[in-house]
Amino acid sequence: MSRPESSRMSTTAALPAVWSLVLAVAVLGPFLVAPGYLLFRDAVSTPRSFLTDSALGLSDAAARAVPQDALLGWVSTVVDGGVAVTALLVASLWAAGWGAARLVAVVLPASGTGARLVAATVAIWNPYVAERLLQGHWSLLAGYAALPWTICAAVAIRRRRRGGWVSLAVCLAAAGLTPTGALLAIVTSCAVLVAPGGRTRVVPRVGGALALGVAVSLPWLVATALAGGGTEADPAGVRAFAARAEPLLGTIGSVAGLGGIWNAEAVPTSRTTAWALMGTLLLLAVVACGVPALWRRRRNPVIVAVVVPAVLTVLVIALAATGPGLAVGEWAMVNVPGAGLLRDTQKWVAWAMPAYALAAAAGTTVLARRFAAPEPVWATAAIAAVLVALPDLVWGVGGQLQPARYPAGWEKVSQIVTADGGDVAVLPAGMFRVFDFSGPVPVLDPSPRMLRADVLQTGTLIVAEGSVAGEGRRAEDVETLLLSGADPSALAARGVGWVLVEHGTPGESGAAKSTLDALEPAYRDDDLSLYRVEGVTSTPSPHRALAIGAHVVWLLVLAGGAGCALGQRVGEHRRLVGAREQS
Template sequence: MLTPVSSRSGAPASVRAFAPALWSLLLTFVVLGPLLTSPGYLLLRDAVSTPRSFLTDSALGLSDAAARAVPQDALLAWVTTMIDGGIAVTVILALSVWAAGWGAARLVSVVLPRAGIPGQLVAATVAVWNPYVAERLLQGHWSLLAGYAALPWAMCAAVTIRRRRRGGWPALTLSLAAAGLTPTGVLLAAVGALAVLAVPGGRVSVPARVAGGAALTVCASLPWLTATFLAGGGTEADPAGVRAFAARAEPMLGTLGSLAGLGGIWNAGAVPESRSTPWALVGTVLLLVVVGCGVPALWRRRRHPVVVSAAVLAALAVLGPAVAATGAGLAGGAWSMENVPGTGLLRDTQKWVALAMPGYALAAAAGVGALRRRFSGPSTVWATALIAGLLLALPDLAWGVSGQIRPVHYPDGWRKVAESVTARDGDVAVLPGGMFRIFDFSGLVAVLDPLPRMVRADVLQTGTLVVAGGTVAGEGHRAEEVEELLLTGADPAALAANGVGWVVVEHGTPGGLGESQRTLDALEQVYGDDDLSLYRVDGVSGDASPHRASAIAAHMVWLLMSACGAVGVLVQRFARSRKQP
């Protein structure tokens, strides 16, 4: 039996109750320190924040590219009418990391109440301080971490629903809506919640609660489901992406060992330095020892629905991506990309390792009591030892993953170009070709071109990715045609015929320009400096997608769902506080 924290502790009960939240907040500050202490914008690989975003058709997912950043981009377009985009992204990211730790602690308090505050602090550390968080930060998947953070909260809400207590459905509504910032995020939270809801038992029938959870999942997914249905983006995917995005073996670990240690992202450049050395083995062993200490205790509680769900999810989250990285798995994945529409969403298999986090957190928390029973001593001592082991396992996660997660500042020319481009005069084509850039002001790491999130008009992007020396084709066929016109020096009339009203040249970044100068010489230059040049194509007027109203309506449903969930949770908390003496 796990031992609760002593009621004779010198700390007031209110302080002890908030200890996991405060500890998670401290960890968040240590991880994101450079972003939280300096002004600027997150611009690292896939992460792009800009001073202001706009509600373009692309932001709504209404393009021939997959709706991967829906409703994230639309939310930023609305939020940045009130606050700076750099602040908005930093706040969302910080809240996500904080909520991940606090949510893991909350899951422990619900499932293993006798683990007490020491167990909850260990669980919070597991959720925040691990290779998955580090690698997704370095890859720039800041919004995916919102879904990662919502996962334990969604599972807690599912337990409340099973017990037929008030507040369960509002909490699940809010969790899924928060996770719904990206398609993958809502799927992560939904899988965790539905796994708990589907286990037999409880005071509410299984079909009723599963149907309710599925309905909420659909509502939280409406923005990207609607965009995909109306625009058709992302229904096809290049089979080459399966191999390019397969989980990767880290030093001395192999693929399975890397995944078991919550690492193994496909991009070898998006890993902390310690994970590219033999310390990856040491760190993984430390993490698995911390988790393994509590496995026997969880086994004794194997009839608990959350323990069962978390254990099964952890096993599948590690074994599934490992199998997908084998020859047979790669062949099966390639077949699905060619024959099953929409499976491109699943090609980055390592991201599903997030589903192991609740099980790892529960096991680590249970380990505190197990160590105390076996070796005696206060729970706080063993919790401190386990936390120290977790921190030591990944020492370079601190301070922005050794300073790599830091704000940048755009040269003034970006603001001037953004002010000059209008939405009514056609779409924007960009040179050099490709989606990724290397700028002096953002360091030597390739970053996603920030222009599409900075101007009022749609920026044409091919979606083609260069990964591990190979190429993964994107879905932007119209953008490919326009890019070919520019690189072959086509007449401006050909650009106008394709709805292109602007051409932006981003200087100083690698990439081919082909014969584009011939086209540019025939255009009116609106602005130019050492960083950017802006050209106008005459005779083009922009036409908004006929599906904008439907896409915006779907986003409104998601926003309404978020608001209703938040209000419901606050009302329930207020009601409980009124009942307490």
């Protein structure tokens, strides 16, 4: 092979990665052109995070944000936390598109570059990505992005290709940034590995995947076992977080179109109008073109392992929003420990993405073969259809996502609060805030990630149908004391050493002024007031060492696997260069 021809092939192979990066930048552009922090609904980034007991999952609340919070606590010691979150988010979207293209190359090797570009577009430019961004679930998108790479790694293991296990370790660890992401990737890998065929035996390969899955899940498994948070869940959450029908679609149509998030406000503007129907039809048309091609390959166990879970996921999520489905879910919340992790059913529609990407790519190839126009023409048409289906995903989902800047008082308060001076109680009551500096959309209180001490939070969520109780029993007790104007000694007896009042945000304060008047102010400005409760010291959880050890195992799997994979790539590149020089 001549060097110019080899160079052209390398450039063509790189196109899906470049195109995926272009799409990721188009979505997250506001955070790349202006400094600031992601502060939107459930998403909270801060200049610096700390390795508190809560960050390790050692509280009475469910360990939903581990090892995410611990990772940011470590990383933000050397890199600004806002930069870290933006980088992770860009990397997630980039990896989702690039991974979808790579999946097509592995499973449908006859497909061309155009088909792979279509797959990359479907993986990034869809309602699931938009709605999870608007809900603030940035770390969930890391698990979403890992799915196509996980399938590729599982295929390599089935074929006994070099580096398969290392790649799978990296994929599962990257997905394991959240418990949901870990489960998404573990189930996906097992579905591919349990399918018959391949050059390796089923039991060892599935057992190996499960062992890796347990290793990367240790942060939240250990935290749940030690602290017991989240083993019970409010049944009201099942109805509140069920998938939702979007305009003219019904629940099944919304979910099939990769949409239908429970929060009607966390959707792009185009999905609140009749365009939701048109956009869904455009996306599904691109996907449907490849369904016959995948059906003809139904003897391929990998395709079956990707497509069947996708179909079942859409059907089960839609059924879970019906009367019988809600009843089953409510029963599970009461009787099955840890079932609260499953209550937001629409987030599991991520399992459909790899199948959609494969079908879209297959359809592009089929159309190019059946009709006179070359593949690039059909690929361009398919990409245009997917982009037009969701026109307002661009630039921060139609400008809804913009970087925020904290007032100076937040940094000053974070310097005053010490890790050993007791826990922090916050006013007004509740977990969500509306700040002038972050815009009109409610956002999770940033103080738990901004301060060195544990911040007590009830976990209670206010939704359209009412409220969903959280797991923070001690926080509820302290909140009740504050709202009733209790003596500071009652707070001290419960380990509260600080009271932070956040001004200018709606919320109930009750008779808390009586308590605050009896406390010594430690800081005060127009945005924040910090009070010291004297005589309180805090004792770290006795389980910190075990929890940190679990996080270190996860980090070692991630970093060690990435290092091994990089070493293998470098070795392969050197061998290739050597072979070319000899030819």
